[in-house]
Amino acid sequence: MADDALPAAPHTVDEWVKSYEEGGPLRGFRCPDCGLITATWSLACPSCGHIGLEEHALAATGRVVAFTLLTVPGDEFLNDAPYAYVVVALDGGGRITGWMPSVRTEEGVRIGERVRFHPSYKPGVQFVREGDGPEENR
Ligand SMILES: [Zn+2]
Numbered sequence: 323m324a325d326d327a328l329p330a331a332p333h334t335v336d337e338w339v340k341s342y343e344e345g346g347p348l349r350g351f352r353c354p355d356c357g358l359i360t361a362t363w364s365l366a367c368p369s370c371g372h373i374g375l376e377e378h379a380l381a382a383t384g385r386v387v388a389f390t391l392l393t394v395p396g397d398e399f400l401n402d403a404p405y406a407y408v409v410v411a412l413d414g415g416g417r418i419t420g421w422m423p424s425v426r427t428e429e430g431v432r433i434g435e436r437v438r439f440h441p442s443y444k445p446g447v448q449f450v451r452e453g454d455g456p457e458e459n460r
Contacts, residue, residue, distance in 0.1 A: 335363070338363065339445070342441065342442075342446070342447050343441055343442065343443055344441060345441040346379075346382055346439060346441065347379040347380065347382070348361065348379070348380040348381070348382060348412070348418065348439055348447065349361075349377060349378075349379065349380065350362075350377075350378045350379075350380040350415075350416045350418075351363075351364060351375035351376065351377060351378055352375065352376050352377075352378035352415075353367040353369065353370060353372050353375055353376075354372065354374070354375075354376055355367065355370050355372040356369050356370040356372065358370070358415075359378055359380070359414070359415030359416045360375075360416055360417075361380055361412070361416040361417060361418035378416075380412050380414070380415075380416045380418070381412045381413040381414045381416075382412075382438055382439040383412070383413050383436065383437070383438045383439070383452060384410040384411050384412035384413050384418075384436075384437060384438075385410065385411050385434050385435065385436055385437070386408050386409070386410055386431055386432070386433055386434065386435045386437055386449075387409050387410065387411045387417065387433065387434075388408070388409040388433070389406045389407065389408040389409070389422075389425075389431055389433070390406070390407050391404050391405070391406055391407075391425070391427070391428050392404060392405055392406070392407050392421075398444055398445055399421070399444065402421075402423050402444075404426055404427070405421055405422060405423045405424075405425055405426070406421065406422040406425035406430065406431050407419065407420075407421055408420050408421065408422055408431065408437070408449060410437055410449060418447055419446075419447070420439075420446060420447035420448060420449045421446050421447070421448055421449070422437070422448070422449050422450065422451075423448065424450060424451065424454065435451065436451070436452035436453075437449040437450065437451055437452055438450060438451075438452050
């Protein structure tokens with residue numbers, strides 16, 4: 323198998339994660355063939371199979387389309403549980419998973435609720451309710 327069959331990634335995973343910690347942008351990809359926008363690290367389009375996706379800056383705002391309440395978290399989040407693990411449909415395209423430390427109960431977030439990205443030193447993509455200030459979260 324030839325190594326040169328795949329294009330080089332536009333950035334490293336470290337750069338990707340660093341942008342989550344330092345305020346963005348949220349990075350994603352756009353397919354030049356079919357226009358699909360995805361937040362998932364990928365070399366080929368999950369819709370049409372085109373190889374060679376273009377890096378695309380994702381919106382920092384969107385709506386919650388799914389969530390669950392995590393009560394048994396990973397080590398980095400031991401002091402944060404319970405909190406919501408959310409899937410957010412970003413404005414302009416792309417879905418991304420993240421977490422909302424301000425949500426403590428299943429009633430604490432609604433499907434369709436507006437949220438925005440808020441940088442955190444913790445792993446993953448932190449979201450807060452649109453309109454909430456950072457002092458109400460971490
Ligand atoms: Zn495509």
